[in-house]
Amino acid sequence: MMQKEIIVIGDVELGSGNLTDDFISDRALSTLLVSLGRKSHPVDLVMNGDTFDFLKCPFYKDGKATYPRHITKEISLMKLQNIYRAHERVFKAWKEFVSHPKNNLYFIVGNHDHELVYPEVQEDIKVLLGGTENIHFPGLVYKNNGVYVEHGHQYDFLHEINFDNLFLSYQGSSVLNFPWISFGLMTAFMDIKEEHPFLERITPKASLLNLHHLVLRKISVRSISYFFKSLLYYPFRYYSDPTYTRPNSLFGELLRRLKNKHFDVDEIMNVFLKRQKKVLPQYKIFVLGHIHQTYEKQKKDCVVIHPGSWRDEYNLDLKSKMLKPRLKHYVDIKISDKGLRYETKEYLIKRSIFSFDEVIKDERKYLEVAAQEEGYSFPEPLNKR
Numbered sequence: 001m002m003q004k005e006i007i008v009i010g011d012v013e014l015g016s017g018n019l020t021d022d023f024i025s026d027r028a029l030s031t032l033l034v035s036l037g038r039k040s041h042p043v044d045l046v047m048n049g050d051t052f053d054f055l056k057c058p059f060y061k062d063g064k065a066t067y068p069r070h071i072t073k074e075i076s077l078m079k080l081q082n083i084y085r086a087h088e089r090v091f092k093a094w095k096e097f098v099s100h101p102k103n104n105l106y107f108i109v110g111n112h113d114h115e116l117v118y119p120e121v122q123e124d125i126k127v128l129l130g131g132t133e134n135i136h137f138p139g140l141v142y143k144n145n146g147v148y149v150e151h152g153h154q155y156d157f158l159h160e161i162n163f164d165n166l167f168l169s170y171q172g173s174s175v176l177n178f179p180w181i182s183f184g185l186m187t188a189f190m191d192i193k194e195e196h197p198f199l200e201r202i203t204p205k206a207s208l209l210n211l212h213h214l215v216l217r218k219i220s221v222r223s224i225s226y227f228f229k230s231l232l233y234y235p236f237r238y239y240s241d242p243t244y245t246r247p248n249s250l251f252g253e254l255l256r257r258l259k260n261k262h263f264d265v266d267e268i269m270n271v272f273l274k275r276q277k278k279v280l281p282q283y284k285i286f287v288l289g290h291i292h293q294t295y296e297k298q299k300k301d302c303v304v305i306h307p308g309s310w311r312d313e314y315n316l317d318l319k320s321k322m323l324k325p326r327l328k329h330y331v332d333i334k335i336s337d338k339g340l341r342y343e344t345k346e347y348l349i350k351r352s353i354f355s356f357d358e359v360i361k362d363e364r365k366y367l368e369v370a371a372q373e374e375g376y377s378f379p380e381p382l383n384k385r
Contacts, residue, residue: 001337002041006147008331010048010289011309013056013112016079017086017379018065019197019364020056020190022311025328027375028349029310030093032330037097042104045097046142048289049110049151050309054079055182056112056193067190069183069243070175076115080124086379095129104134106142109161110289111153114176117166145335148283152290155271159290168242180230180247188226192218197382198363202323202356203292207316212360269297269304284340287331294329294344307331307344312370316356323359325351325370349374 012029015021036043057079058065068075084091098105107125109116116122122137129135140163142149153159158181167174178186193200196215202208209216227247234244268290273280280286286304294308307329314323328347333340351373359366364382371378 002334003337004042004044004145004335005036005039006044006046006144006331006333006335007036008046008048008149008287008307008333009310010151010287010307011050011110011292011311012047012090013050013053013309013311014083014087014090015053016057016082018058019194019367019382020058021053021086022056022201022313023053023087024312024371024374024376025310025349026087026089028328028347030089032347033090033093034096037093037100037103042102043097044104044106044142044144046106046149046287047108048142048149048287049108049153050112050289051107051110052080052083052113052116054083054113054115055185056190057083058190067186069187070170070173071115071178072173072175073118073120076118076121076176077124079115080121080128084128091128098129098132098134101132101134104136105129106136106138108138108142108149108151109140110151111156111159111161111179111182114161114178114182117176143283146284146340147287147333148279148285149287150272150289152268152272152288155268155275156290170242175243177243180245183243184226184230188222189219192222196363198359198366201311201313202316203313203326204316207318211316211318211321211356267291269306272304273297273299285331285333285342292326294327296344303342305331305342305344312374314354321356323354323356325349325353 012023014023033045036045054076059068059075059079060066060082094105097103107116116137126135140150140154154161159179161179162177165177168177199208199212199215209219230244230247235246238244268288272288280299280302284302286302288304288306291306292309292313293306296303296305308326310328313326315326316323328349329344330347331342332345333342351370354366367382
């Protein structure tokens, strides 16, 4: 007899519908969410981190998109409203899901939705979803019925959040204390993302940059400049600003990545297994996110699963120079009298294969083409921005 079902979906990255927003699967995701909510048995839906892309979501000031470094709760709340307007269909599907009292919805904190640590942001999400009691914010980890779910950025030292020092005091306000790499992305690289909005969707990054030397040069020059300014200039120029700290511990790692043109997120599985050695015997199924790949690793008495992402992404074939859309997956865990059963399920979305050479000629055009194929309409035409 079925007792409960646990569904894990990760790395959705809902943005504000602008050039830095890489999520277009509103129709597919909302259809899935509604169908899950209408099952006859209880469902725990775990949104496993990076559900919202606050990190790349602009804050509009005087009608202009900005990417401020100092994120207060007020700025986070405004970002949330922009995300809601851009992806209202998904929010309505969540609302439908939690309208069934038997269901529970959990939002795990990831490195892209660091702002979920603000209680005010949590409360606004609850209000947007109907204010029901079955919406939960457990922090980093969901643990239930032998299942352990965590986003995984805490095992990637470039993106690890300092939970011992979540907030900083700046000019009389409390601001979020982001990892150094996140501060840099928000304040030094968003113009490149807006200029080349399609390219971050392409993986592997090394192959992309080997074909697109102009972007490689832009990223390399900007990275080197920001890194050395962070070491030698910003701490003195902005000595009273606690968000400008020297990345001394990152020096060797960042130089290695620049040298190897390595801008992908590193594998976290082995770090997780080493750090959580004592936790492994306590659970049967572990689900991690952060790495936008789909695979699993069997251990003696448990399994660790990466279901991949739901943002719009493409695998680049270097030989043919074609871009194949990545598939969407989620983890379905069934709890019955017979125990636990799991399956990584694919959600079929029909999409076209694009030519890399054509995409780089007009990236905004292909953002629109991809969105049209998935039934998504941007709040404003991208060619007017």
